[in-house]
Amino acid sequence: MVKLAALVVAVALLALLDPAATVVEFAKEDLESDDSLWKLYELWGARHKVARHPGEKLRRFAIFKEQARRVYDLHIEFAGDTPLGLNSFADLSDDEVRRDYRCAKGGAGNGRKKRSFINVKRRTGDGTLPLPVAFDWRSKTCYGHPCLTPVKDQAYNCGACWAFAATAAMESHHAILKNGSLLRLSEQELVDCDTNNGACAGGLAANAFQYVVKWGLTSSAAYPYTARNGTCKSSATFPVLGMTGFARVPAYDEFELLQAVTYGPVVVSIDANNTEFDRYAGGLYPSVKCGRTPDHEMLLVGYGSNHYILRNSYGENWGDKGYMLLPRNFDLHDVFGPCGILLDGATYPEMA
Structure with a gap:
C-alpha cells in the first residue's frame, strides 16, 4: 500500500x-x-x-x-x-560539483602568452569585418541529417570534459565533411588509452586529437563509456575515424575564432570555477561573475550578435538543453574575453 x-x-x-x-x-x-x-x-x-x-x-x-x-x-x-x-x-554542494566535474588541466595552455592591454582582433556588433552576424550549427543540417550529435553527459566523478569536447568536435566535422553520417565516438577509449591526458582527472582536447591522429578512434558502441578510469582495450577494437591533424586558433583573436566556427565547431576553454556556472539553467550567463583562468573545455558551436553558443558535457538537464549562451565582450582592450574564452585560443580537428 x-x-x-x-x-x-x-x-x-x-x-x-x-x-x-x-x-x-x-x-x-x-x-x-x-x-x-x-x-x-x-x-x-x-x-x-x-x-x-x-x-x-x-x-x-x-x-x-x-x-x-x-x-x-x-x-x-x-x-x-x-x-x-x-x-x-x-x-549537490559546490565542492562536490567542482571535485567531480571539473576536468581541464589548467586550461588549454597552448601558446599562452603574457600580454597586457592590446587591441584584440575582434568582430564587433557593427559588422565591420566580413562574417555573418550570427551562426549556429544547432539549426543546420548536413546532407539531410543534424550536424551535431546529441548532448552527452560525462557523469558524476569523472572529469572528462576534454574527451567529450574532442569527440563532439570530431563527430560534427565528420558529419559536415563526410556526407552527413553521424558517428558516436568513444570517450572511454580516450580516457583509458590517451596517456598524454589524465583520464578522469582532467586533460586537453588537443592531446586527444594527437592520439586520434596516431591511432584513430573507435565507436562508443564498441567501447562504451563507464565514467571511470579503466585499462586500455583499443587493441581489441576497430577504429571508425581517422584524422590528418588538428588546427589551432590563436589566442586573443575573436575574429579568427568566429571565422573558424563558421566552418565547424571548435573546442574552447573557459573559467567555470564558480557557482553560477554549476547552477546555470539557461539564458545569458552572468559572465561578470567568472574569472580568467580557463579550467573547463567546451565546444563552441556558434554565436549571436551579443553571445557565444557553447555546448557542455553535463547532459541536457544543465543549461539550455545542454548548451550555454556566454555574453560576448566588445571591449577591444580586454585580452581575455568573457570567462577567459580568448586566453587559450581554440582547437579543431582536420579530418582524413
Missing part, C-alpha cells in the same frame, strides 16, 4: 512538469517556506529522476534550499526576463 501511494505521488508530480523542459522552473513563492521548498525539491527529483535514501535526502534538502535561494538572488541581479530554473546539480 505504501509503495502504491508513493507511485501515485510520483505520477502526480510528473504530471505537473513540462515534458519538454530540461530544468525545473520555480517562482519566489516557492522559497517562502520549508513546505513549499520541499514540494519544489520533490518536483525537481521527479524531473531529474533523483532518488535519495530518506536520511540522505534530508541532508540534500538543506543544500537544495541554499542553492535555490542563491539561484534566485543571481536571477534578480543578472538574469532579467529569463525564467528561474534549477538544473540537475541543485542538491
